[in-house]
Amino acid sequence: MNAWMTKMGTRRSMMGVTLLELMAVVLVVGVLGVIAIPSYRQYMMRAQRTDAKTALLRLQTNQERFYLANRTYSDDPTELGFDGGLSERGAYEITLDDVDATGYTATATPTAGGDFDMSADVQCTSFSLTADGVRTATGDDPDTCW
DSSP: OHHHHHHHHHHHHHHSOOHHHHHHHHHHHHHHHHHHHHHHHHHHHHHHTHHHHHHHHHHHHHHHHHHHHHSSOOSOTTTTTOGGGBOTTSSEEEEEESOSSSOOEEEEEEOSOSSSOOTTOOSOOEEEEETTOOEEEESSOGGGTO
């Protein structure tokens, strides 16, 4: 009987989780969260920048079509297929500057609203594209934007 109780007591102590083990798991999960969440946020920012780049490249194509028909470039993003002057998913405002028969500069800047908010993106605060195909960006690290 004594041997049976000893076996039973050993099993009972092995079935639970100690507070120390639980705190170790919480610590590991916390460290992983501290590392993974900012990395994931940066990844999502880079992925969402494609909305601006795609919009500018689509605008460039539509500008060339407009130029072929009218022998000048358009200064109206709505006329070029951008409702309200916004990118497809509404995260970037598309503006046109220095528009004439010889060229233009299109700029995509983050705007609040849309499918996602890119206004917190300090690495690439705006994207620009000229009629000659020159791509530029502004922000903390503009060389990595395009």
